[in-house]
Amino acid sequence: MEVETVLVPVDGSDAAMEAVEYAVAIAERYDAVVHALYVLGENAAAAMEEGSVEAAAIAERGEQVMAGVRAIADGVPIDHSSAYGYSQTRLSQHPGSVILDVTESLEADFVVIPREPVTGDPEAVIEKAAEYVLAHASQPVLSV
DSSP, rough: OOOOOEEEOOOOOOHHHHHHHHHHHHHHHHHHHHHHEEEEHHHHHEEEEETSOOHHHHHHHHHHHHHHHHHHHTTTTTEEEEEEEEOOOOTOHHHHHHHHHHHHHTTEEEEEEEOOOOOOTOOOGGTTTTTHHHOSSSEEEEEO
């Protein structure tokens, strides 16, 4: 198997950061790059669309999460992006579909996603996506 890009969606949760550790290990094994996708939760997306929170505050939180990702990477090449996990105007947009769309656009070869229990925490966006990604991804998926 050839792996050039490992996608790992993150939301700042402990489980997502643990998934980063696995993504880094896979990237090391295959001499690949890790792409960390920061998925914004429903509350953050709504607040941005309503204008009740500054984009700079959301960006700052994303940078905090990415700093944690870079610390875990320890020399493994990392790139990153962010995306709204939800949209009030596109009902079919949810974290799972966003993750798969980014996976396809990056032509990622492997996906690592945390398998989180549904906690109800509005910041734990990825927990709502794991089942969808596992069911619909065409790439290999490691659920941790």
